[in-house]
Amino acid sequence: MIATRARVKGGAVLGFDNSSAGTFAGQLAAINAWWADAGVDHLFDDEPQALLREKAASPEAMPKAVERSAEAAAQPVPSFDASTLPTSLEAFASWWLDPATELPLAHGRRIAARGVAAAPLMVLVPMPEANDGDRLLDGEQGRLIANVLRALGLAEEQVYFASALPCPTTMPDWPGLARAGLAAITAHHIALAAPERVLVLGDAMGQMLGLTQGQGQLTDIPALAARAPEHLLAHPRQRARLWRALLDWMPRL
Structure with missing residues (x-):
């Protein structure tokens, strides 16, 4: 030089x-x-030469940052008493839709699950679609799932559809929601629905319920964890991967 x-x-x-x-x-x-x-x-x-050296934090700013971190850590994490949850699927549906029920991120119009108890399959998604009306999964994501089910030989009447959150939400904090009681609510919902098997769509959903991608168990119910519906819509390879996983999973049950 x-x-x-x-x-x-x-x-x-x-x-x-x-x-x-x-x-x-x-x-x-x-x-x-x-x-x-x-x-x-x-x-x-x-x-x-290091021309872009980072400026050291000023001593005056450091205590404030420490105080803010300590304050955030000291905030109590909301908890949910599982003993207060409804004991039947019908009662759970009414409880879910009741505005007086303090559900995590229930900041809009709530959309109920649909289907019957003891269905051959339960499909669990993170949240309703943004354009859902009175019916859960009534948009593009729902059509994708319906096509997959039809290819498997399942009518929608044979499937119980549910969401973990009652309303569409942008970038939810899933670990925080799990600590706030959403994991317990979702597990209780699955137990009340009592399906023969559960398809969990969404990485965060699977992690919240203790599943990784692939086959697993939710208590005594066989489960399959896969990508979220919006991810499947955007990535054809992931749709193909889900299809292969379903073909491998279904005959074993």
């Missing part, structure tokens, strides 16, 4: 004669002007 705009060795500028101080100064100015015309207007060095 170039040490300066003009490199000097042994009292001479490379490529120029410096027989006199005046000539040397003129030649040095000419070299610098040449480099400037070439677009080099900063000094360079052979050793790399």
Whole structure:
């Protein structure tokens, strides 16, 4: 690299004669002007320099950051008493839709599950679709799921459809919701529905229920965890992967 705009060795500028101080100064100015015309207007060095050093946090700001972190950690995590949950699927549906029931992220119009108890299959999704009306999964995601079920030989009347959240929500904090009681509510809902098997769509949903992608168990109910409906819509390869997993899973039950 170039040490300066003009490199000097042994009292001479490379490529120029410096027989006199005046000539040397003129030649040095000419070299610098040449480099400037070439677009080099900063000094360079052979050793790399950290030009974008991060500024150290000011001592005044650090205590405030520590205080904010401590305050956030000290906030109590909401809990849910599982003993107060309804004991029948019909009662659970009424409880779910009741505005007086304090469900996590129930900030809009609630949409109920649909189907019958003891169905051959329960499909559990993270939340209703944004454009759902009175019927859960009434949009594009629902059509995708219905097509998959039809290909498996299942009519919608044979399937229990449910969501973990009562309303569409943008970027929910699933770990926080699980601690707030959503995991217990969802597990209780599955137990009341008592399906023969459960298809859990959504990585966060599976993690909340203790499942990873693939086959597993929810208490004594066989379960299959896969990607969320919106992810399946956007990625054909994931749809193909789900189909292969379903074909492998169904004959075993």
